[in-house]
Amino acid sequence: xxxxxxxxxxxxxxxxxxxxGHASDKPSSATESPQQRDGRMQWxxxxxxxxxxxxxxYSGLAGTWEGKPVATQGGMEWIQQRVKADTxxxxxxxIPLFKPKEGFATQWAxxxxxxxxxxxxxxxxxHDGFALHDSKVSEFDAGSVLNRDLVKEIIDACHKEGLRxxxxxxxxxxxxxxxxxxxxxxxxxPLKGQPYPNDxxxxxxxxxxxxxxxxxxxxxxxxxxxxxxxxxxxxFQGERAWKSFELMDRVKEKQPHIIMNNRLxxxxxxxxxxxxxxxxxxxxxxKYGDFITxxxxxxxxxxxxxxxxxxxxxxxxxxxxxxxxxxKSDEKLIRxxxxxxxxxxxxxxxxxxxxxxxxxxxxxxxxxVIGDWMKINxxxxxxxxxxxxxxxxxxxxxxxxxxxxxxxxxxxxxxxxSDGKLIVPIMTQKVPTARRLADGDTLRVVSNKERVTIFxxxxxxxxxxxxxxxxxxxxPEVSHQ
Ligand code: H79
Numbered sequence: 001x002x003x004x005x006x007x008x009x010x011x012x013x014x015x016x017x018x019x020x021g022h023a024s025d026k027p028s029s030a031t032e033s034p035q036q037r038d039g040r041m042q043w044x045x046x047x048x049x050x051x052x053x054x055x056x057x058y059s060g061l062a063g064t065w066e067g068k069p070v071a072t073q074g075g076m077e078w079i080q081q082r083v084k085a086d087t088x089x090x091x092x093x094x095i096p097l098f099k100p101k102e103g104f105a106t107q108w109a110x111x112x113x114x115x116x117x118x119x120x121x122x123x124x125x126x127h128d129g130f131a132l133h134d135s136k137v138s139e140f141d142a143g144s145v146l147n148r149d150l151v152k153e154i155i156d157a158c159h160k161e162g163l164r165x166x167x168x169x170x171x172x173x174x175x176x177x178x179x180x181x182x183x184x185x186x187x188x189x190p191l192k193g194q195p196y197p198n199d200x201x202x203x204x205x206x207x208x209x210x211x212x213x214x215x216x217x218x219x220x221x222x223x224x225x226x227x228x229x230x231x232x233x234x235x236f237q238g239e240r241a242w243k244s245f246e247l248m249d250r251v252k253e254k255q256p257h258i259i260m261n262n263r264l265x266x267x268x269x270x271x272x273x274x275x276x277x278x279x280x281x282x283x284x285x286x287k288y289g290d291f292i293t294x295x296x297x298x299x300x301x302x303x304x305x306x307x308x309x310x311x312x313x314x315x316x317x318x319x320x321x322x323x324x325x326x327x328k329s330d331e332k333l334i335r336x337x338x339x340x341x342x343x344x345x346x347x348x349x350x351x352x353x354x355x356x357x358x359x360x361x362x363x364x365x366x367x368x369v370i371g372d373w374m375k376i377n378x379x380x381x382x383x384x385x386x387x388x389x390x391x392x393x394x395x396x397x398x399x400x401x402x403x404x405x406x407x408x409x410x411x412x413x414x415x416x417x418s419d420g421k422l423i424v425p426i427m428t429q430k431v432p433t434a435r436r437l438a439d440g441d442t443l444r445v446v447s448n449k450e451r452v453t454i455f456x457x458x459x460x461x462x463x464x465x466x467x468x469x470x471x472x473x474x475x476p477e478v479s480h481q
Pocket of ligand 1: 054073074075076077078230231277295311318
């Protein structure tokens with residue numbers, strides 16, 4: 001009896017230890033210290049500027065369905081939902097038009113690099129369910145349809161250019177025959193409101209498929225830096241919808257340094273106050289993800305002490321449309337990047353390549369202009385922190401700490417002062433030094449108790465944004481005027 005007790009006790013101890021051991025082996029956010037998290041987030045925080053790419057079967061359709069334009073504005077990656085096509089009809093129409101040319105990914109990667117982007121996030125699968133990799137668990141994938149692995153082509157091209165890479169992955173799936181769309185009233189579905197064509201669906205089986213594809217993506221392509229999940233609703237999210245914690249843990253086991261967004265969830269603690277794209281809260285518990293994802297807008301005052309990334313289109317669609325001509329100006333795109341950096345966020349700017357992988361001419365041109373600006377002014381964006389000022393009448397500000405306790409303010413002048421005097425509302429003990437970032441020319445500065453005045457002259461060096469560096473002792477003390 002005693003022997004038996006000892007054996008049982010020993011067994012209990014061994015079991016407890018092994019369970020514990022397993023739990024602490026998991027690189028889950030719960031076991032990560034704030035310092036470890038800062039280390040993991042560092043490259044992303046410094047990067048400030050990334051390229052988003054929406055590309056899939058919808059790209060070849062280009063906003064046209066059976067010869068007719070679907071819309072001139074709005075997301076044409078949703079074309080299957082917009083025309084209410086079942087997955088077979090959609091595939092029949094779209095597959096013949098999706099013809100990636102050789103070397104397309106090199107063009108994307110070089111373009112991103114040249115524009116000053118430090119990372120590229122692309123759609124490995126959008127809501128239509130078509131996977132760009134060679135998947136063993138699906139026949140609706142580039143491997144089966146084209147005998148190519150487009151994920152490999154893209155990630156290899158990015159790594160060659162020294163870019164970090166992120167995988168956008170839609171958890172919504174309009175193709176899988178076990179995806180139980182009737183469980184959500186809020187998530188989109190092409191046949192929404194209609195009963196399942198195949199009578200019964202076991203969502204658990206879809207979740208297994210989702211986890212299996214995520215596992216393929218995390219296992220077969222070397223280092224992946226970001227996962228960009230998309231998306232959940234207030235009535236269908238988190239554990240119930242996607243077994244999200246397990247999914248995140250599995251991803252981190254394969255890619256311990258990965259950064260993930262918050263879209264496996266839709267609750268206030270995960271950064272969402274509701275269903276609209278503007279429904280963003282200023283809280284994010286790290287267990288739900290690493291960063292908040294404002295879509296198509298820039299939070300008015302940023303999100304203090306949080307990591308956030310605004311994703312935005314250059315016209316109004318994510319996936320290519322030949323009918324959308326509402327392109328943002330170069331000035332708008334560059335000033336958005338500055339505005340976001342001045343509020344401590346990242347800018348993920350989208351391109352929607354065509355069915356052959358080529359990039360629309362308008363996007364090529366704008367990215368070139370952004371790149372030209374970044375080559376001169378990149379120091380005012382990369383590795384900077386949010387502005388100390390709530391508002392500046394003439395533009396924006398970002399800042400960096402310098403060795404020796406100084407602070408460098410990057411002043412982005414949008415509206416050139418008509419009298420040639422740029423007023424910066426800070427109090428300083430010592431007169432700060434100022435120079436133009438573009439050519440290093442020193443500018444005359446006077447300061448009094450309330451403000452610093454920089455004599456910037458009459459000529460406007462850069463109509464989009466001229467950057468002036470202002471170095472001050474210690475931390476800038478903002479005066480309230
Ligand atoms: O992948 C992109 C979008 O397809 C997806 N997330 C980004 C990154 C997305 N999810 N939700 N939304 C976009 C918001 C929904 C916007 C809508 Fe519409 C406006 C749905 C219907 C009208 C625009 C036009 C998108 C589809 C049609």
